[in-house]
Amino acid sequence: MGHAPARQLARHSGDLYWKEDEEAVRRHRRRRRKQIRHQLGCLGFLVAALTAWAAGPTAPFSHKIHAPLKLNCAFCHSGAAKAERAGFPKATTCRTCHTSFPDDAKFPAQRVYRLADYVFFSHASHVNAKVDCARCHGPVNERPVLTKEVDHTMKACVDCHKEHKATVVCTACHELGQ
Numbered sequence: 001m002g003h004a005p006a007r008q009l010a011r012h013s014g015d016l017y018w019k020e021d022e023e024a025v026r027r028h029r030r031r032r033r034k035q036i037r038h039q040l041g042c043l044g045f046l047v048a049a050l051t052a053w054a055a056g057p058t059a060p061f062s063h064k065i066h067a068p069l070k071l072n073c074a075f076c077h078s079g080a081a082k083a084e085r086a087g088f089p090k091a092t093t094c095r096t097c098h099t100s101f102p103d104d105a106k107f108p109a110q111r112v113y114r115l116a117d118y119v120f121f122s123h124a125s126h127v128n129a130k131v132d133c134a135r136c137h138g139p140v141n142e143r144p145v146l147t148k149e150v151d152h153t154m155k156a157c158v159d160c161h162k163e164h165k166a167t168v169v170c171t172a173c174h175e176l177g178q
């Protein structure tokens with residue numbers, strides 16, 4: 001026992017309170033570690049937020065955050081009611097409210113719904129038939145991030161067409177010969 005560690009020496013000294021002291025030190029360390037973790041967490045969040053902002057083009061857009069403003073979908077997806085494609089907003093649309101929004105920002109960061117090229121689809125004909133956006137895209141305004149939560153398979157299209165007595169002839173959705 002020539003090189004007994006300090007702990008053992010302390011125990012040998014017969015200090016009855018040593019165990020309690022050690023427990024107190026442990027408690028303090030645990031608290032401190034928790035504090036540090038918390039501070040690092042906050043810092044991490046701040047760094048992530050600043051990076052997202054500085055990156056501009058990839059700045060995340062949340063439909064949920066904007067939902068209380070009750071904007072019309074067409075304010076940002078201007079083709080939704082009258083064209084084949086609903087389309088995406090430009091940075092200038094965002095700048096109506098976020099005056100310092102970067103000019104070079106581009107949307108979308110990534111596409112969610114995309115049909116194969118051999119399928120015809122038009123937003124206008126569905127909006128004219130009073131099919132709700134939510135029927136094909138889910139509760140968009142409740143989502144901070146959109147994911148593909150509604151199936152756009154041929155079966156899904158055809159089932160609804162039957163339900164609405166809309167056309168199911170192949171050439172309505174596909175070019176003849178393809």
Ligand code: HEC
Nearest residue numbers: 073077080085086087113114115121126131132133136152
């Ligand atoms: C009948 C189903 C249906 C309805 C209703 C519908 N969409 Fe879509 N939406 C689609 C499909 C399918 C695509 C993918 C189109 C493609 O890839 O050609 C799409 C794509 C989009 C896109 C991506 C950009 C684009 O134009 O391709 C946006 C934005 C969009 N829809 C918004 C809306 C909004 C806003 C409404 C309501 C006004 C709406 N959609 C109603 C089926 C629908």
Ligand code: HEC
Nearest residue numbers: 059060061062065066069071076089093094095096097098
């Ligand atoms: C009609 C006004 C308006 C338009 C247009 C608008 N926003 Fe916003 N945006 C707001 C408001 C209000 C908030 C919420 C601010 C808050 O609560 O701190 C917000 C919040 C945000 C946030 C979150 C900031 C944060 O504090 O986390 C981002 C990112 C954002 N908007 C991006 C965009 C983008 C991208 C566009 C364009 C596609 C856009 N906004 C268009 C009003 C608008």
Ligand code: HEC
Nearest residue numbers: 061071072073075076107108109110111112113133137140
């Ligand atoms: C203030 C602008 C704004 C409004 C209002 C808005 N959107 Fe969007 N929307 C966006 C932006 C920006 C994106 C692209 C997000 C990204 O970069 O990934 C988007 C993406 C989408 C997409 C994903 C399209 C795809 O295939 O990639 C759908 C679907 C959509 N929006 C539907 C709606 C519907 C439905 C409404 C109305 C309830 C609506 N949006 C209102 C700005 C808006």
Ligand code: HEC
Nearest residue numbers: 120121125129131135152156157160161164166167172173
């Ligand atoms: C929620 C129901 C619904 C879904 C889902 C749906 N449609 Fe439709 N579709 C309709 C209705 C209703 C009409 C309008 C019929 C009319 O005006 O006579 C229509 C019209 C069309 C038309 C125009 C047909 C014509 O001759 O004018 C095409 C093309 C079409 N849909 C393709 C699609 C495709 C592709 C999908 C799947 C990605 C799809 N639809 C999903 C309900 C739906």
Ligand code: HEC
Nearest residue numbers: 115116119152153154157158161167168169170172173174
């Ligand atoms: C209402 C629209 C609609 C009608 C009507 C329709 N299709 Fe489709 N079809 C689609 C869509 C949407 C897809 C793409 C599905 C996907 O990407 O998963 C598709 C895909 C296909 C494919 C590729 C299948 C695969 O598994 O890759 C073939 C082949 C096809 N359709 C043939 C037909 C034939 C034949 C008819 C007539 C009997 C028909 N379609 C009618 C919408 C339609």
